[in-house]
Amino acid sequence: MNLSKVANVNPYLLIDLDKGETSKLRRTLDPWQPAKAHAVTRLVGECSLRHGARLEIKEPRWETNIYPLYYYFWDQGYRGRKLYNQVIVDYKRLFPELASPSSGGDLYYELQRSTDAEIDLLIEDRDYFIFAEVKDPPPGKKAKFETRGGIHQLVRQFVQGKLLGRLIRKEFLLCTVGVGLCGPLRLNDVEKGLLAAVGGPGHELDVQNFDWDLLG
Incomplete structure (x- = not known):
């Protein structure tokens, strides 16, 4: 084995x-x-601590306002409808224990739509990656989140991260920055099914929030 290449x-x-x-x-x-x-x-250190993940921080890099799952498949040469179809092909391959024969229809459609969820902040290291949804609401105002087709944007981001986690074999964590006190996200039936399809929580999505000063 050529160690220099490795x-x-x-x-x-x-x-x-x-x-x-x-x-x-x-x-x-x-x-x-x-x-x-x-x-x-x-931010990585605090996120790891709260999740009990024990991430080994080596050389983290970051990017902002990107679509990592979409461009992962784009980089593989997929375009248009073939790109979204490949999401389902890989989902069935990566989650065989969760992709039951009865799955399909709305579930697969929402899995495909998760590909289009924008990620405010992506942090990636050798063994893990983190998605952070960043908010900066006016004083006294609550942070606003996007909901499309009844699916909360944090749910879409979680699903996208879980798919990518298995695709690239890295640990995935989701957090928010600047949201303040909001508590766990209550899920509707469609969101519950979507999270269950990637091995996520069953009744609520508890996303850890951090202050802006951690990025200072």
Whole structure:
């Protein structure tokens, strides 16, 4: 085995995937530098602690406002309807214990739609990745979340992360920043079914929230 080649394998499977104009412009004008990692290290540490995950922080990198699952399949050469169909093909392959023969219809449609959920902040390291939904509501106001087709955006992000976690074989965590006190997210029946399809919680989604100063 050529150890030099093994050592040079890129451990970042999601970073730099997004081919959107905004992402390309950001990479051009604000290229990555290792010294920037401190901006997210504290958030990773606190997120790991609250989840009891014991993540080993090595060399975390981050990107903002991206669509990692969509561009994961785009990078594999899928386009248009074939891209969304491949989501279901890989779901059945990766979650055989949960993808029952009776599954389909609305469930598969919502799994496909999770591909289009924008991620405010993606943090990726060698063995894990984190999605963070970031809010900055006016003083005294509650943070607003998007709901499409009766599915809360945090549910879509959780589903997207669980799919990616099995695709790239890394641990996944979801958190929020700047939301304040909101408590666990109560789920409707469709959301319960969607989370159950990826091995998620059954009755509510408890997403840990952190203050902005952790990113300072």
